[in-house]
Amino acid sequence: MFCYQCQETAGCTGCTKFGVCGKSPDLARMQDLLIYVTKGLSAVTTTLRAQGESIPAHVNHYVTINLFTTITNANFDDEIFYQRVFETLNLKNELLAKVADKTNLPEAALWTATDREELDEKSTKVGILTTENEDIRSLRELIIYGLKGLAAYMKHANELKYDNEEISAFMQKALASTLNDQLTIDELIALTLETGKVGVDGMALLDAANTGTYGNPEITKVNIGVGTRPGILVSGHDLRDLEQLLEQSKDSGVDIYTHSEMLPAHYYPAFKKYNHFVGNYGNAWWKQKEEFESFNGPILMTTNCVVPPAPSYKNRLFTTGAAGVPGCKHIDRDENGYKDFSEIIELAKTCQAPTEIEKGEIIGGFAHAQVFALADQVVEAVKSGAIRKFFVMAGCDGRQKARNYYTDFAKALPKDTVILTAGCAKYKYNKLDLGDINGIPRVLDAGQCNDSYSLALIALKLKEAFELTDINELPLAFNIAWYEQKAVIVLLSLLYLGVKNIHLGPTLPAFLSPNVAKVLVENFGISGIGTVEDDIKLFLE
Ligand code: FSO
Numbered sequence: 001m002f003c004y005q006c007q008e009t010a011g012c013t014g015c016t017k018f019g020v021c022g023k024s025p026d027l028a029r030m031q032d033l034l035i036y037v038t039k040g041l042s043a044v045t046t047t048l049r050a051q052g053e054s055i056p057a058h059v060n061h062y063v064t065i066n067l068f069t070t071i072t073n074a075n076f077d078d079e080i081f082y083q084r085v086f087e088t089l090n091l092k093n094e095l096l097a098k099v100a101d102k103t104n105l106p107e108a109a110l111w112t113a114t115d116r117e118e119l120d121e122k123s124t125k126v127g128i129l130t131t132e133n134e135d136i137r138s139l140r141e142l143i144i145y146g147l148k149g150l151a152a153y154m155k156h157a158n159e160l161k162y163d164n165e166e167i168s169a170f171m172q173k174a175l176a177s178t179l180n181d182q183l184t185i186d187e188l189i190a191l192t193l194e195t196g197k198v199g200v201d202g203m204a205l206l207d208a209a210n211t212g213t214y215g216n217p218e219i220t221k222v223n224i225g226v227g228t229r230p231g232i233l234v235s236g237h238d239l240r241d242l243e244q245l246l247e248q249s250k251d252s253g254v255d256i257y258t259h260s261e262m263l264p265a266h267y268y269p270a271f272k273k274y275n276h277f278v279g280n281y282g283n284a285w286w287k288q289k290e291e292f293e294s295f296n297g298p299i300l301m302t303t304n305c306v307v308p309p310a311p312s313y314k315n316r317l318f319t320t321g322a323a324g325v326p327g328c329k330h331i332d333r334d335e336n337g338y339k340d341f342s343e344i345i346e347l348a349k350t351c352q353a354p355t356e357i358e359k360g361e362i363i364g365g366f367a368h369a370q371v372f373a374l375a376d377q378v379v380e381a382v383k384s385g386a387i388r389k390f391f392v393m394a395g396c397d398g399r400q401k402a403r404n405y406y407t408d409f410a411k412a413l414p415k416d417t418v419i420l421t422a423g424c425a426k427y428k429y430n431k432l433d434l435g436d437i438n439g440i441p442r443v444l445d446a447g448q449c450n451d452s453y454s455l456a457l458i459a460l461k462l463k464e465a466f467e468l469t470d471i472n473e474l475p476l477a478f479n480i481a482w483y484e485q486k487a488v489i490v491l492l493s494l495l496y497l498g499v500k501n502i503h504l505g506p507t508l509p510a511f512l513s514p515n516v517a518k519v520l521v522e523n524f525g526i527s528g529i530g531t532v533e534d535d536i537k538l539f540l541e
């Protein structure tokens, strides 16, 4: 196996024996194969579009879910990958029959198979290392990882009936382009930046879907303690899953808690009507082994960020959507999108209430509309000098000790600075008592990783308020933590929006070859992190 798509990759170079995340070599090769056949399908759809044919939405959604399923920590179930590869080949073969001229199609578009042995054999020949030139490989993977992140966001938008054929067409064109040996480095760099542009469109679509369906997030205090009734813990990012569970469980005597990236659900007005939606339990994804154990009740994983479960709670872990764990019950949607969560609710009734691991409240809900409502107050605080600088510290949390940098950094920031956050990175500092500036909390949480879009809108709004021509003239620094591929699309989107001098940690991606890293450093000023002391000095210069 060879995988280097996430920040925790072995030795900061690549997982070759077993994934640090728990991905086995067999799973890794089947994920490679799924990506390969999805590229083949995309080459066919791209050719058909050029022929003037329209592609049905279900094909677009198929590409999306395939990409999402291969995101780090999303799905550990080998069987799902066999099934998806066969289904993708069937879809592709149907569409292939409509292609008038097949001579320019790549091998991935023409290859097909009917039994598992053929899949097993092919899966060992289509991995990342088949691209020999390390710079081409680096750019291809950078694009693919960005597309995986974008696919996750599209899937959530699609669940809320928001869709965009242009985004799908671009994703498929870009995927197909990673098979094209004729593309030059410069063309691949241009495609990388275009991926960032479409990333912004995708995040805007999801923002419209979330706020259009559930209202604009508003300032909210979230309880982090526990009640006396049994609970169900909902993790991941899918708000539609949460909504269905809240609705189905409202009179059951069971409480619903959020975990990790689901925390921002509390900020949406639409979920406030549920009295049994009581709080957030635990921290970022990587602490789940202890926290799922002490939660005592069932856990629903709606997306990535699953850690292979311990036997003590495996029988209480359920997956849905792109998530999957062998041996854990997976709940599928019916053709109308309905998911029957009754088994989870019934199981919860037989469980003990969660064991308390902390007490108190955290505050969040600072997405764009809420911050715009406070814009005068914020602008005034900057003009008066009460706020010296904003630090965008969005992104991810993870298990490496080096990430304590972000807690130390937050603690060491001067009291006239404000942190803008989104994603699970927030758990490194959202429970510290960092105080406020004239009533504005010093940590403003916009929401999930996709809500980094809100942070970009806030930056653009500040630029307007201060009548600046360049976002980089704002008193705003970017110190971002990354872990998996959604953070890649967020990064590419920020680059597309013209943000310079982003600091990225705790380590730079292993998939950036020295030459590609050099392009990012020279054109965008991207850098890694240093010591807290040096970095704060640098940022405040
Ligand atoms: Fe991932 Fe990061 Fe949002 Fe976390 S980008 S790791 S659990 O912020 O979640 O999907």
Ligand code: SF4
Pocket (backbone or CB within 6 Å): 003, 004, 005, 006, 007, 008, 009, 010, 014, 015, 018, 019, 020, 021, 022, 023, 072, 073
């Ligand atoms: Fe390794 Fe990350 Fe790939 Fe898992 S997803 S195999 S940890 S690089």
